[in-house]
Amino acid sequence: MAAVAVHQFAPCITCHAWSPDRSMVAFCPNNSEVHIYKLSEDKWEQAHILQKHDQIVSGIDWSSRANRIVTVSHDRNSYVWNYEGSEWVPTLVILRLNRAALCVQWSPQENKFAVGSGAKTVCICYYEQENNWWVSKLIRKRHNSSVTSVAWHPNNILLATTSTDGKCRVFSTFIKGVDTRDSKAGSSSDSKFGQQILQLDLSFSWAFGVNWSPSGNTLAYVGHSSTIYFVDDVGPSPLAQNVAFRDLPLRDVLFISEKVVIGVGFDCNPMVFAADESGMWSFVRFLGERKTSSTGPKYGSQFSEAFGKLYGQSKHGINNDGVDNSRQRGGVHENCITCIVPLGEAGSSTITRFSTSGLDGKVVIWDLESQQDLLEYL
Amino acid sequence: MANSLRLYLTCIRNTLEAAMCLQNFPCQEVERHNKPEVELKTSPELLLKPILICRNEAEKCLIETSINSLRISLKVKQADELENILTKKFLRFLSMRAEAFQVLRRKPVQGYDLSFLITNYHCEEMQKHKLIDFIVQFMEASFHPLHLVLWSVVNYFKYYAFLWTY
Numbered sequence: 001m002a003a004v005a006v007h008q009f010a011p012c013i014t015c016h017a018w019s020p021d022r023s024m025v026a027f028c029p030n031n032s033e034v035h036i037y038k039l040s041e042d043k044w045e046q047a048h049i050l051q052k053h054d055q056i057v058s059g060i061d062w063s064s065r066a067n068r069i070v071t072v073s074h075d076r077n078s079y080v081w082n083y084e085g086s087e088w089v090p091t092l093v094i095l096r097l098n099r100a101a102l103c104v105q106w107s108p109q110e111n112k113f114a115v116g117s118g119a120k121t122v123c124i125c126y127y128e129q130e131n132n133w134w135v136s137k138l139i140r141k142r143h144n145s146s147v148t149s150v151a152w153h154p155n156n157i158l159l160a161t162t163s164t165d166g167k168c169r170v171f172s173t174f175i176k177g178v179d180t181r182d183s184k185a186g187s188s189s190d191s192k193f194g195q196q197i198l199q200l201d202l203s204f205s206w207a208f209g210v211n212w213s214p215s216g217n218t219l220a221y222v223g224h225s226s227t228i229y230f231v232d233d234v235g236p237s238p239l240a241q242n243v244a245f246r247d248l249p250l251r252d253v254l255f256i257s258e259k260v261v262i263g264v265g266f267d268c269n270p271m272v273f274a275a276d277e278s279g280m281w282s283f284v285r286f287l288g289e290r291k292t293s294s295t296g297p298k299y300g301s302q303f304s305e306a307f308g309k310l311y312g313q314s315k316h317g318i319n320n321d322g323v324d325n326s327r328q329r330g331g332v333h334e335n336c337i338t339c340i341v342p343l344g345e346a347g348s349s350t351i352t353r354f355s356t357s358g359l360d361g362k363v364v365i366w367d368l369e370s371q372q373d374l375l376e377y378l
Numbered sequence: 379m380a381n382s383l384r385l386y387l388t389c390i391r392n393t394l395e396a397a398m399c400l401q402n403f404p405c406q407e408v409e410r411h412n413k414p415e416v417e418l419k420t421s422p423e424l425l426l427k428p429i430l431i432c433r434n435e436a437e438k439c440l441i442e443t444s445i446n447s448l449r450i451s452l453k454v455k456q457a458d459e460l461e462n463i464l465t466k467k468f469l470r471f472l473s474m475r476a477e478a479f480q481v482l483r484r485k486p487v488q489g490y491d492l493s494f495l496i497t498n499y500h501c502e503e504m505q506k507h508k509l510i511d512f513i514v515q516f517m518e519a520s521f522h523p524l525h526l527v528l529w530s531v532v533n534y535f536k537y538y539a540f541l542w543t544y
Contacts, residue, residue, distance in 0.1 A: 012502045074404045100404035145423050266399045359502050
């Protein structure tokens with residue numbers, strides 16, 4: 001089985017992130033707190049609770065080198081947490097947002113982080129040594145709707161964003177004093193902050209979950225119309241491919257190598273997409289086992305019985321009553337998977353372990369070592 | 379008749395499975411607020427195309443989706459005045475107890491008899507396939523007693539008409 005470990009932490013998890021040594025996990029249990037659990041002797045114990053936000057925490061990222069956690073929330077605030085002594089100490093980040101923050105990611109060199117918001121802006125925050133706090137620069141007037149996801153290119157300057165207006169855009173986030181002009185990086189270091197490099201108009205519906213390949217050559221993002229888009233050679237003349245699949249839409253994607261992408265979403269089961277030698281992407285298979293539908297229709301239940309089935313008793317079983325039941329999707333996760341995080345070494349080009357968290361409150365660790373047919377794609 | 383009901387309900391079930399892909403989405407218009415976008419309708423990019431499923435001219439189902447909420451409106455067959463009155467009373471009885479149902483909307487959408495409003499919070503607390511089962515079984519089971527009541531009323535009048543004439 002590809003799912004190596006399953007942990008039920010809370011009734012519902014919004015997002016999660018792992019510590020650099022992978023012994024601690026931070027997640028938001030669908031409220032305004034961040035819980036950090038530590039793995040000690042095969043048991044998970046609650047280590048810390050970070051309480052500073054007023055509303056649900058929508059994004060968490062744990063930087064691997066500096067051991068800092070950044071959290072953003074629907075209350076328009078963001079905090080950077082540093083581990084001092086035995087406590088996590090928050091530092092407020094002045095985001096200058098007037099709507100909720102939806103997503104956050106540390107840049108590859110961890111000197112900046114990007115925040116996507118419902119104010120149709122993206123904030124790039126960096127640390128100002130003189131004033132000892134985090135300052136933000138905004139990319140305004142480029143998006144027509146909320147920014148749902150952000151992803152950094154490995155060169156620390158390019159940023160890809162997806163939005164509910166269906167478009168994926170790539171911006172340059174060069175900041176004087178923080179980034180250095182590298183002659184090898186070519187055109188990306190010549191551009192100004194906030195300059196739009198590319199706008200991709202491939203999706204008819206909302207776009208979510210953008211991710212760059214380890215080399216930065218390919219970009220992948222999902223559209224709500226059950227399609228995933230792959231863009232090669234991001235630049236003046238990109239090559240785009242649409243892969244439409246027959247199941248429910250995805251929410252997030254992850255490149256585990258140059259040629260393999262894992263997508264997670266409303267199907268409660270990770271989907272594997274791979275590119276063949278000619279560069280054509282296609283759907284390979286589901287990662288987990290799928291539950292088959294229950295026995296044929298038996299005539300209907302009464303009101304109270306039907307209502308009682310919503311909670312409690314049949315939460316973990318398949319009920320056999322009722323006419324033509326809906327099939328419960330996925331095996332390991334019981335509700336939509338919202339977040340996928342790599343578990344390999346930072347900066348490595350191939351990852352075989354990753355973790356997913358979903359609205360069922362489970363964090364599942366997947367390992368591809370046992371999946372022989374997929375290893376040959378890597 | 380039972381066959382077309384089965385087809386109608388299967389069609390609604392399949393549409394709901396695709397439409398019930400909801401997620402938590404804070405309001406773009408007002409800060410710190412979280413509202414069902416299908417009710418608000420202020421940001422057209424957040425709404426999807428509504429789908430109307432008609433069984434015949436009198437029975438139909440409208441499914442409207444947005445990024446964080448879903449509205450299902452039903453119109454049931456009312457053959458004559460008596461059925462009309464009975465339906466209205468029965469559905470008003472249900473709507474007044476909408477809080478107990480959680481997914482029921484207090485007032486039906488204009489032009490329909492009954493409406494459900496499902497938000498991302500319902501999908502987080504409850505399982506999606508069970509919610510869909512509930513709605514489809516509701517549609518089946520709730521209009522069955524209506525016909526039973528109707529028949530009992532008709533039989534009552536027949537009996538008393540018999541008593542009076544003979």
